[in-house]
Amino acid sequence: MEKEKEKKQLTEIKDEILVAALKLFAEKGYFNTSLTDIKDQIGAKTTSPITRQFKTKQTIASELYHVILDNLNISIDDIRRRNKKVVDQLREIVDLLFTLTVDAPEIMRFLLILNVTEFLPEEKSLYESKPFQKIQKIFEAGVKSGEIRELDPVMIYCQFFGIIFQVITMILNGVNGKKISVYQSSAWMAAWKSIAK
Amino acid sequence: MEKEKEKKQLTEIKDEILVAALKLFAEKGYFNTSLTDIKDQIGAKTTSPITRQFKTKQTIASELYHVILDNLNISIDDIRRRNKKVVDQLREIVDLLFTLTVDAPEIMRFLLILNVTEFLPEEKSLYESKPFQKIQKIFEAGVKSGEIRELDPVMIYCQFFGIIFQVITMILNGVNGKKISVYQSSAWMAAWKSIAK
DNA sequence: GTCTATACGCCGATAGAC
């Protein structure tokens, strides 16, 4: 049996910090969250463990953003591999986003509600990020295959994700209406219908 | 001839501060803007004129938010008065929002891109604000009159403004595509079509 | 790898002369 370690592994503590930071950023925003808050959240006595792993507070947010986008990217690759038709791919992507909204709202708050460019000026916007560029390739394929109408690419993105993101934002801000699953299918239908041939 | 005043009027300086703050908030965000920045923007030597008119920095943002919403509210009343059909009212509201996007992008950035609740936790979200509650009354009337489909009220809002806001956000972030007027009419058509009977 | 202690800067806000 492995002896219980008091001092945590590097990767372990790093993840712990990222999770804590994500939670706080999503709750209060980046600027309203201090390193002291993060320190309290992980139950440390000082901010040393944090500043050791990450040079600056910005680095935490930056790594967080990358981890989230990378995971999204992997999921989208998986979805593309498993589904042939564009409509099925998009449907699964929407399902994924709503699942995240319910199971990990912090992630969706970070992506949709926080203005990431305000504290990470170097980073690309969501629209220009790898996973969402990939999704725009899917739109393109859909236009070619005749599943999607021949609209301006920017408009396709805006119509589809405008609706999806607005509904998710509502849920994140706590609309007191129907069940989430109802909004999910309504959102999907409206978003798809707005671009489908 | 009136003698040139060195000391500015109260309301005059107040407006000047609000305009300066709006510009900087929209550019860099609330937290990246210091009172010193605002002071420089209005060409004062110290922050005294600012802290005299507004007790705190938050107050500036708060008054700004109210002024913007009040003006929007007035415009919407005017639009409702001048147009009978719901479709015409909504069309004019969309025109107004796009006009603001071109002529006063700071205002739209403040409303759509900044996360207002992060620095004004007491204030209502855009969705719950007076002018947008009023617009939801218009949606309601449209459903009654048969111009709009019988959808969930939240979904009507999300479909219509999801598309409109997403397009405006794209423009504010500088999409390098078609002319704005093209996006404007495309956005209107898509948004209206998504809720029209 | 975590602690104590501390430095440093910046910003918001105030007091009082002019």
Next chain:
DNA sequence: GTCTATCGGCGTATAGAC
């Protein structure tokens, strides 16, 4: 109503002992 001067506080980040 604007200036000079200054205070207090917070938050980031660092240095060095354990």
